[in-house]
Amino acid sequence: MQITATMAGTVLSIPVAVGEAVSEGQDVIVLESMKMEVPIQSEVAGTVRVVNVQVGDFVNEGDVLIEVE
């Protein structure tokens, strides 16, 4: 399952790490754009397999941020 960016912006924080178990609805990335913080949630329960971004990276809407298995 690929977790994608809902908006263009900067990666403010990544509260999870590769190998970590996440639950459905858990915040996995916090994006910031235009003075607004937007948490991105995992749509599924599982384990974080890949983290594609680092804090400070700029991402576009639709970019794959994290993969959860």
Next chain:
Amino acid sequence: MFRKVLIANRGEIARRVIRTCRAMGIATVAVYSDADANALHVREADEAVRIGPPPVAASYLQVDAVMEAARQTQADALHPGYGLLSENPALAEACADAGVTFIGPPAHAIREMGSKIRARQLMREAGVPIVPGSDGEVADLTAALQTARDIGYPVMLKASGGGGGIGMQVVESDAQLEKAFAANQQRAKSYFGSGAMFLEKYLEAPRHIEIQLLFDTHGHGVYLWERECSIQRRHQKVIEEAPSALGDAGLRKRMGEAALAAGRAIGYTNAGTVEFIVDGAGHFYFLEMNTRLQVEHPVTEAVTGLDLVELQLRVAAGEPLPFDQAGVALNGHAIECRIYAEDPVRMLPSPGTIQVLELPTGEGVRNDVGVESGSVVTPYYDPMIGKLIVHAPTREAAIAKMAQALAEYRVEGIKTNLPLLAQIVAHPQFQAGATTTDFIRQYVQNRKES
């Protein structure tokens, strides 16, 4: 009058100040970050000085960099615009130290109103009604829970140093307050440098009505009527109008006089706005004072026929107010829509390149914009790309004119809230003047879900 004004801001408001300066024969200096090197405000000013990289903390919020730009260009006055450093007393103080006139109130007035807790205290002393709430700061969760039970849920948890809806949350129970307290305190600390929190009784569906004030340095003050700004999302304004749809002359006078008392209580000078919330029974309560020019000042300009930036410059230069309260006109009705670079349904930011920008035109239609075709809307700054203002003889005619103007407004390349604005303006409840701060949640979001 001043020779040269530095504008410590960007986007549409920097252009707005340049426009009046030019009409008055005053030279202008723009400042800019690397992200704004090609921006309209930079090209339109007589001079421009780079002040740093794109993030605001490294550029537009750097008092030293802004003051260095003023020194280099020998500007004799500084206009702070709104947002950014406009309500930071350190900038007003730095100006005073450098012998540059700050076009705004004295630093002490900014500081006192910047602390919402202190402002509540001052207003109570001045006899201005305040929302029932905590008596000063709630030190910790235990104190917050006790206060919340005393005033009764729902309550609004707020940061004393807050603004723009950050660090505030409505809570309806002990459990929600327990969850919200630490998180909002942390956010307040990181955004405003102070984690001081307080509580107010949460009023369901009030109107947000504010009074525009103008004081000279000779002890004279007037109120330039009210603006209603109830149409909000995330506690940020979307549509403003003047006068209020309430159209209550008695209430206008009582609020105007309370606002003047608020300004006098802190020795205010220049333009400022006292924000109130008004309940269904016509009771009004002090919310906060904005010690600067407001985003929505054009609706006041439309109905009064005044140029607020010109008046700011004149009173800052020591001129007396050229009219008294009886000399303030109130003609017709004006509405402003804020054009945001955001997804109209999810209301999330949508930065990108504006491929095409075509603005509506016509009598009584005003556009204050910070962008043009080809402009890049970056994720670094506020999502507002422009303001559309209409003025007509009646509220009904203004709404019709706004609907037409919104239909003509064309932005391609990024998503904007234009469809949302059109939907609000066409809504029977908006047209009936039944505008309260929960309007978008109540009528727009519900409709989408059903």
